[in-house]
Amino acid sequence: DGGITQSPKYLFRKEGQNVTLSCEQNLNHDAMYWYRQDPGQGLRLIYYSQIVNDFQKGDIAEGYSVSREKKESFPLTVTSAQKNPTAFYLCASREGHSGNTIYFGEGSWLTVV
């Protein structure tokens, strides 16, 4: 089935560590996104990518980094510079210019221990 796969579902990070969240889609979508969601809060855009080898900062990019080396993959690295990384992270994708609907993965929980 076509969809968006995020892994791992749960991840624990020690202080000062970088961690990478995986996001893979087989929908052949051009655009991919990373959102952060804090408990009881809405969605905040971290980074997005419209095409391979190109990405733009969203509203809260500080302390995060991304890459888009392949159309189907958009990994997110949470660096040690992110002071409050504990949150639910959602990856999403959308078709190119003609696409309107954004689709989401199942999310990944990151907790700092």
Added chain:
Amino acid sequence: AQSVTQLGSHVSVSEGALVLLRCNYSSSVPPYLFWYVQYPNQGLQLLLKYTSAATLVKGINGFEAEFKKSETSFHLTKPSAHMSDAAEYFCALRGGGFKTIFGAGTRLFVKA
């Protein structure tokens, strides 16, 4: 500027009662509007979308929404609430470029 406002961060209804979740938008171009549902610890699932065809849009799980341009609204309704409808609901607007603008969300509680 484009924006989405969801009225009420929490809505509580009794099982079998009407569900009404309110969404207003602001857009300088004809909007594409969406409703998503999120269950605990899961991603967002598309309920329905308005893309300028019919103003009354039917979605999954018995939900529907009506686009009213004069009121800049896109309220979500369901005639009879089920316990399984308890979740967080997000209204969204396709923004400029590749962005989608989300409302803050409304948590629906269903009482037995």
